[in-house]
Amino acid sequence: xxxxxxxxxxxxxxxxxxPIHLDLVMEDEKVVxxxxxxxxxxxxxxxxxxxxxxxxMVYVAERICGICSLGHGLGYSECVEHIMDIEVPDRxxxxxxxxxxxxxxxxxxxxxxxxADAFGFESLYMDCWRLREEALDMFEQSTGGxxxxxxxxxxxxxxxxxxxxxxxxxxxxxxxxEDLKVISKPFLEDMAVQTRLRGVGILTAxxxxxxxxxxxxxxxxxxxxxxxxxxxxxxxxxxxxxxxSNDGDSYARTExxxxxxFQAFDIIRQCIDKIPxxxxxxxxxxxPNGEYMMRIEQxxxxxxxxxxxxxxxxxxxxxxxxxxxxxxxxxxxxLKGCDLADVPILVLTIDPCISCTER
Amino acid sequence: xxxxxxNIDPHNVIDESQKLKFNGYHLMQQCATRIPDGYExxxxxxxxxxxxxxxxxxxxxxxxxxxxxxxxCAFIYENEMHDLFGVKVKMINIDFEGKLYxxxxxxxxx
Numbered sequence: 001x002x003x004x005x006x007x008x009x010x011x012x013x014x015x016x017x018x019p020i021h022l023d024l025v026m027e028d029e030k031v032v033x034x035x036x037x038x039x040x041x042x043x044x045x046x047x048x049x050x051x052x053x054x055x056x057m058v059y060v061a062e063r064i065c066g067i068c069s070l071g072h073g074l075g076y077s078e079c080v081e082h083i084m085d086i087e088v089p090d091r092x093x094x095x096x097x098x099x100x101x102x103x104x105x106x107x108x109x110x111x112x113x114x115x116a117d118a119f120g121f122e123s124l125y126m127d128c129w130r131l132r133e134e135a136l137d138m139f140e141q142s143t144g145g146x147x148x149x150x151x152x153x154x155x156x157x158x159x160x161x162x163x164x165x166x167x168x169x170x171x172x173x174x175x176x177x178e179d180l181k182v183i184s185k186p187f188l189e190d191m192a193v194q195t196r197l198r199g200v201g202i203l204t205a206x207x208x209x210x211x212x213x214x215x216x217x218x219x220x221x222x223x224x225x226x227x228x229x230x231x232x233x234x235x236x237x238x239x240x241x242x243x244x245s246n247d248g249d250s251y252a253r254t255e256x257x258x259x260x261x262f263q264a265f266d267i268i269r270q271c272i273d274k275i276p277x278x279x280x281x282x283x284x285x286x287x288p289n290g291e292y293m294m295r296i297e298q299x300x301x302x303x304x305x306x307x308x309x310x311x312x313x314x315x316x317x318x319x320x321x322x323x324x325x326x327x328x329x330x331x332x333x334x335l336k337g338c339d340l341a342d343v344p345i346l347v348l349t350i351d352p353c354i355s356c357t358e359r
Numbered sequence: 360x361x362x363x364x365x366n367i368d369p370h371n372v373i374d375e376s377q378k379l380k381f382n383g384y385h386l387m388q389q390c391a392t393r394i395p396d397g398y399e400x401x402x403x404x405x406x407x408x409x410x411x412x413x414x415x416x417x418x419x420x421x422x423x424x425x426x427x428x429x430x431x432c433a434f435i436y437e438n439e440m441h442d443l444f445g446v447k448v449k450m451i452n453i454d455f456e457g458k459l460y461x462x463x464x465x466x467x468x469x
Binding site (some may be wrong): 040042330358 | 387388392393401403407408410412430431432436453458459460461467468
């Protein structure tokens with residue numbers, strides 16, 4: 001039997017975008033077991049329910065993460081709206097959907113850039129992030145923010161987007177789609193990339209389901225679970241099917257995310273075609289009283305929002321379960337049996353967001 | 360989403376989780392909420408797009424059994440409930456013993 005040794009990996013590591021620590025139990029070059037450890041950037045945002053009222057908590061929710069900021073504000077708002085029985089105007093539902101998909105585009109492009117950087121393709125990394133800038137520019141134009149948007153509110157949204165701007169977005173989305181067709185080729189066809197990704201970190205459908213995985217990490221293992229299918233926001237009016245790959249390896253996760261960007265373009269176009277005119281918010285009367293669990297499909301996967309309110313302006317509890325939190329158990333499973341050199345790529349393939357996870 | 364919460368006794372948590380596992384549900388999340396004299400725990404389970412949620416009222420000093428023997432991925436949620444709220448969970452498969460979160464004060468949400 002080979003000698004076992006433990007290699008500490010992270011929280012600071014050149015390939016890690018955020019701080020997670022793994023104790024890697026090694027037998028020669030093979031990982032036998034990985035024990036995750038988080039908690040380096042816990043901010044206790046959920047505890048702010050004691051100090052911020054239920055309207056202000058939208059801003060707190062948005063600050064959980066700099067990438068899925070819009071989705072967190074949306075998930076929390078939808079939760080309170082369900083408790084208060086508020087029906088959001090159709091135009092607001094459509095704009096929420098457009099921004100959610102734009103978030104998916106910029107999040108997946110960010111991830112693709114990081115992946116390219118991890119296997120040493122620096123020009124490709126720059127290309128992905130250059131394209132991502134387009135999405136951020138559209139955010140800035142329509143919400144006023146590039147990272148934190150502060151556009152969500154209980155009962156609707158804070159800013160309308162003029163129809164002329166939406167038409168302009170349509171054209172820009174088309175141009176981005178053409179650019180992405182070029183950028184995605186090396187990820188899907190280059191032999192060097194395939195060598196690093198094919199057959200690495202396989203997670204079977206049974207394992208992914210049993211471990212409660214979420215998002216593209218789950219769908220790359222062949223399970224067609226996409227929370228957008230529940231029809232929240234305007235997704236019920238949109239024609240789309242969950243993107244699925246069957247191999248369950250790192251290549252499948254990459255392929256899944258690339259296809260989801262193309263799908264996001266299509267959903268945005270459908271929304272722009274169908275968006276009705278009208279109000280963007282409704283007045284909110286009274287205080288929330290009750291509890292609700294909402295789930296939405298963030299770019300990294302299913303996120304859960306639980307709100308318990310007591311009839312005063314301060315709610316009792318806000319709980320957010322982020323996709324990375326759900327995917328940690330799956331990550332540990334994929335690391336078993338891999339080479340030490342593949343660990344950074346495998347950590348990246350769950351698209352980890354530790355700021356989200358620790359809140 | 361179905362937000363009906365099924366109230367169960369803390370002693371039945373293993374049995375109820377076992378039944379859900381047998382019926383093909385995966386664990387979605389576990390969380391704690393502070394209430395006077397104890398905690399309210401919510402365990403969410405999903406099967407495709409369907410959801411079942413168990414609600415457990417736990418007196419402050421009472422221990423609750425870990426469900427990691429049924430759902431191994433529950434370790435991360437149970438350690439979180441312990442570290443932030445001080446919920447006493449027994450027999451977690453990977454027990455960080457209060458060191459999952461590096462908080463300046465012990466059980467800050469208690």
